Amino acid sequence: MMVSPATTGAKAKSAFAVVFLILVALFIAMPFVQMLVLSFTSTLHRDDIVQWQYSLINFRNILGSPVLSGSIVNSIAYVTLNVVITILVALPAAYALSRYRFTGDKHIFLLLIAFRITPPVVLTLPVFILFSKVGLVNSPVGIALVHCVFNIPIAIWILESFISAVPKELDETAFIDGYSLPQFAVRQLLPLIAPGVGVTAFFCFMFSWVEVVFARILTVTGGKPITMAINTLYGFRTDIGLVMAMTLVSLIPGLAVIYFVRNHIAKGFIVRS
């Protein structure tokens, strides 16, 4: 493909590709540009600032509001906790599914799919009742735990693919050399599947950071994450500039995560069917 001479046909094709991709980029970028402009605009009628004028008022309001600035800490706390729990429990599970055959293993996959695609709105009511009994409402721990319901299946799926790409001889040699399973996992397997852990963390972060339904039902009075802090801003006179400024702030950690895994994603990974 790449070695073929640059004929007019090939040139026309790559020109089409560039134009098409730029159109896609524009489609994706436009609402972000709108967000960026609005977040630096005073969108409410205020005594000291002319409405629709450039202003830093929205960012000052975020800093001045404990609910808004605190929500950033809450979000980071629950997402980090969720990613750590998910990867810690998914790693041994993925290893088991990749290396062993056992009674009932065929049904695990069905179970995982079912949990991954169960809509949060189906579970909201009982999760709220259950979590209020054990004191997990209004705390980042509750959200971190409940998000495991969709993140653990995805994590097992991705990690299993990465582990299966590692030849089994490596395990066997290590065991002959006297490694225990945990020793082997930490010293030999983990370094090899580090990109897989990165990709998994990216997907877990992505699904957890932006989730709204569980986050709402589990934070009634406190511990509100960014999504819920934004929800409190919607009202009769919504300060859309403030909403957009908050969205912009919420994108920064996401952008950082994308930046860290960009090469792993670009280098490619296989998800086995």
Place this chain on the structure above:
Amino acid sequence: MAANDHLRTKSNAAWWLLAPALGVLAFVGVLPLLTIFNYSFFDIFTLETRFWVGTEWYREILSSQRFVESLARSLLFSAIVLSIQIPLGIFIALLLPRQGRFRTLMLMLLALPLMVPWNTVPSMWVSFLGNSNGFGGQTLAFLGLDFDYKFNAVHTWILLVAMDTWHWIGLVVILCYSSLSTISPAYYQAAAIDGAKRLQVFRFVELPKMTGVLMMALLLRFMDSFMIYTEAFRVNAGGPNHLTSFLSLDLGEEIAAYDYGPAAARSIIYFLIVLLVAWAFKTIMNIHQSQTSRGAQ
């Protein structure tokens, strides 16, 4: 997943490795489902005072016109979303260069909408399309196009599909691209030597490599669009005239009204739909696996 039967050691002790993951899932998944299954047979005033009603809620929901209509709308929405996003995602992934800064920037830009809180995705689009200060709204007005997503149901649908595509196309592209970039150039060279047409390269080299991720993309996109909630609710709250009222919006309404019994029954019905989809998905994967393993022999 787990096609390499002959390579795996038989050991039931492996269950212990699964125990932590299954323990967490039991607590946050199975236990709530059992609770709700129990509730679905009661008329609940408070959680202490409740009356056995048997299958009344189920009969009521399943025989209601509204349930059937919402189900049809959700299915239609998923069908539209999938028929746009899966081919478009594959197409973009194929067009992306295999290296370079432009490729990385494109991938990052495509991933960005995935990081936007779901409750501000609609706000961004509504602001964008607002005709006083939105760039999109101003452009449409300049072109003389009347886009009224509040009162014109077709326009609400267009907005929801465009918004969902904007939000999720990156996921499909990233999954497809990631598997495409594992194809060794040798395959393409071999195909070129054989004089393979572009379509044949796609059909016999690229598509088989993408099967796993495509399945994942298909499943995730189907269920998330089928049960779309936050985005649809924020745009038009199911309107105009309930014409964008999807399955999950009906459920959200009952939960908000503290109708525990009917909400529980509805949740169980939705979960059964989910199970059916998961089962169908697994069956298709199994058929695919047995075909590829036969092909390999």
